[in-house]
Amino acid sequence: xxxxxxxxxxxxxxxxxxxxxxxxxxxxxxxxxxxxxxxxxxxxxxxxxxxxxxxxxxxxxxxxxxxxxxxxxxxxxxxxxxxxxxxxxxxxxxxxxxxxxxxxxxxxxxxxxxxxxxxxxxxxxxxxxx
Amino acid sequence: xxxxxxxxxxxxxxxxxxxxxxxxxxxxxxxxxxxxxxxxxxxxxxxxxxxxxxxxxxxxxxxxxxxxxxxxxxxxxxxxxxxxxxxxxxxxxxxxxxxxxxxxxxxxxxxxxxxxxxxxxxxxxxxxxxxxxxxxxxxxxxxxxxxxxxxxxxxxxxxxxxxxxxxxxxxxxxxxxxxxxxxxxxxx
Numbered sequence: 001x002x003x004x005x006x007x008x009x010x011x012x013x014x015x016x017x018x019x020x021x022x023x024x025x026x027x028x029x030x031x032x033x034x035x036x037x038x039x040x041x042x043x044x045x046x047x048x049x050x051x052x053x054x055x056x057x058x059x060x061x062x063x064x065x066x067x068x069x070x071x072x073x074x075x076x077x078x079x080x081x082x083x084x085x086x087x088x089x090x091x092x093x094x095x096x097x098x099x100x101x102x103x104x105x106x107x108x109x110x111x112x113x114x115x116x117x118x119x120x121x122x123x124x125x126x127x128x129x130x
Numbered sequence: 131x132x133x134x135x136x137x138x139x140x141x142x143x144x145x146x147x148x149x150x151x152x153x154x155x156x157x158x159x160x161x162x163x164x165x166x167x168x169x170x171x172x173x174x175x176x177x178x179x180x181x182x183x184x185x186x187x188x189x190x191x192x193x194x195x196x197x198x199x200x201x202x203x204x205x206x207x208x209x210x211x212x213x214x215x216x217x218x219x220x221x222x223x224x225x226x227x228x229x230x231x232x233x234x235x236x237x238x239x240x241x242x243x244x245x246x247x248x249x250x251x252x253x254x255x256x257x258x259x260x261x262x263x264x265x266x267x268x269x270x271x272x273x274x275x276x277x278x279x280x281x282x283x284x285x286x287x288x289x290x291x292x293x294x295x296x297x298x299x300x301x302x303x304x305x306x307x308x309x310x311x312x313x314x315x316x317x318x
Contacts, residue, residue, distance in 0.1 A: 058240035068276065080270065087266045090280045094246045097236045105234065106181050110255065114284065117259045 005041060006128070008034035009119055016112060024112040025099040031119040032089075032096035039063060039085050042126040048073040050082070064090060081125055088122040153195045155205030160191050162212065163231045166249065170216050170226045176286040178229030178250035185233060193235040197243035201278030208247075210274050211265075211281055215249065218265045219283075225252050227286030245279040250286040258283040 012030035015023050040063065043049060050066035057065070067086035070079045095115050099107050164187060167173050198205065219226070227250035234246040251258060262282045269276065 057242050058238065061238070061240060061242060083270045084266060087270070087276060087280075090276070091262075091282055093238070094234075094236055094244050094280050097238055097244070098234060098246065102234070102236070105183065108181070110179070110285065113255060114259060114282070117256070121259070121263065 005034050005038035006123070008037065009123065012116065012119065016116060021107055024109055025107050027112050028092075028095050028099040028107065028115045031115045032092045035089055035092050035119050035122045036060060036063070038123055038126050038128075039067065039089055042081075042085065043067070046071070046074060046078055046082075060093065064093070084125055085122060088118050088125065092118050092122070153198065153205060155209065156191055156195055159205045159209055160187070160194065162209070163190075163233060163247075166226055166231050169212060170219060170249075172225065173228040174225045174252040174286075176227045176250075176252045176288075178227040178232065179248075179284060179287045180229060180232050180250075181234075185230065190233060190235075193243075194233070194245055197235060197245050198278050200243055203275065203278035207275040208279055211269060211276070211279075214268050214272070214274065215265050215281065215283070218261055218268065219251065222261065224257070224261065226250065227252055232284075243278070247279055247281045248284045249281070251283050252286055253283070255285045258285050 008030055012027050012034055015027040015030060043063070043066065048071035050069055050071045064086055067082045067089065070082035072079075074082070092115055095111060098105060099111075162169055197203070198208075229250065232248040232250070234248075236244045236246060238244065251261070253261070265281070265283070
């Protein structure tokens, strides 16, 4: 891997300094992909990966499905983290879809900040130090 | 998809749309979205943040129904989530803002739908994030289904979207120790 999830998060943080709705949308998008890849990396450290609950949806949806229904053989801590990551990533995913596709809807700086806060929480939940 | 900015007579349009939707519990749920004080108690004077665009309550029930049917989500699942949200707010003495719950119906690249539910509360941005985390943990503990919709608290309108003074805030006068370690602001 030549780029790490944290690199994407740093890029999102840097973009957040720039003013304008286009940058806000881009920040939200970068933050989501940082979180998506961080979740994939976290999942790869589990002793037991969750079985695929259903095939409906994209790779992103399938990751969410696995996070929401972790393998019963995982530790209690892993299962709890997995479900929390599912919720954090779901929120960020929906913000990303709004930012990337719903151009007729306002995307505020406040929404961008919430996305970054959720991304930070997600990285922390994955065991990263702030 | 997105809601068109068009305010229509609520009773007439709402009744017709919901009556066409064969989904148990949809009517009271939509009523709750529109009048959140019926569950969350009296609102503060601060206005809810609706993103500058009033929702199309005529089209909303059908969009919500289609989304929930796709995922097999029951209205009672969402209602339970909202009841837990009310419990979390009550525990921390936080009130909701005056106005509707903000709903955004989205469609992902794989065409799966989702309803983004945002409830404005009279709190700071970081309090809203921390309270959402607390709600998530509580809902996970109770095994509340979370598919086809996402929910979060958000701060109400403050009239200045460009204000960065909240950045980096990690103290939470209302929630005390809820916010554990985030200290980095938008500027990193």
